[in-house]
């Protein structure tokens with residue numbers, strides 16, 4: 584562990600095939616993620632809904648299935664917006680879903696009675712611009728709203744860096760929810776997309792010290808050494824979240840595990856965040872995370 588800059592920029596994910604953030608096929612095929620939203624979005628019944636970050640529109644489809652009156656959707660990525668337009672047209676839903684190619688911020692208040700739904704939650708919670716939904720003077724409910732991190736620590740172990748090859752399989756669209764014709768339209772898009780995914784074959788790097796309570800194989804014991812919880816509906820999110828670490832010593836690896844509304848952010852939709860190796864972690868050290876970028880670092884006293 585050296586200075587803040589080296590901690591925040593030295594680790595770089597090489598998941599280049601995941602540039603298609605709004606239309607990530609593993610994400611929209613993730614039964615557990617979709618099941619979480621299928622339960623959460625029951626709150627959309629008879630409501631005007633704002634869908635922030637339309638992507639392929641799966642959240643809007645779930646909201647409509649649960650009886651939403653109308654959806655006002657926003658998609659700020661131009662290509663993803665065009666994809667969204669195509670999907671809405673193919674489904675004949677132009678009168679139910681109004682899609683704008685704009686970045687939504689909670690200061691837009693032309694729909695005072697709407698409920699706001701989203702999945703602009705990155706692998707470290709904050710790196711997809713989530714704070715644009717944090718305006719506590721606006722009473723409109725944002726769901727999901729509670730964001731929680733547990734900080735884990737373990738002693739460094741000698742482990743091999745695991746390089747793997749990425750061989751995309753033929754993808755079958757199976758969101759775990761029956762969304763009618765939407766499923767066929769997405770399958771057509773997936774078939775078209777596979778060719779370009781194969782062209783983008785990449786190696787990727789998995790940080791060796793990350794250990795999850797389930798999965799990823801174990802590299803030894805670990806313990807929780809800090810946490811934070813924020814509700815974006817009721818609390819102003821600080822520019823930097825600061826957590827006291829309940830650990831010190833030599834060669835300690837620190838890493839976070841994130842949750843939204845008690846749902847654990849996990850693969851395939853969310854890849855592991857980095858871990859930070861602290862050669863000499865002093866008593867009174869802090870975990871600091873910037874909520875604009877999600878980048879975090881350890882500060883010794």
Ligand SMILES: C[S@@+](CC[C@H](N)C(=O)[O-])C[C@H]1O[C@@H](n2cnc3c(N)ncnc32)[C@H](O)[C@@H]1O
Pocket residue numbers: 604605606610611635636637638639640641642657658659660663685686687688701702703704711712715
């Ligand atoms: C992780 S994807 C989720 C897509 C879709 N809602 C889903 O759950 O499958 C997030 C999408 O939100 C878009 N986005 C993020 N912040 C936004 C904002 N403030 N306004 C409009 N679009 C946004 C991104 O371009 C991306 O397409």
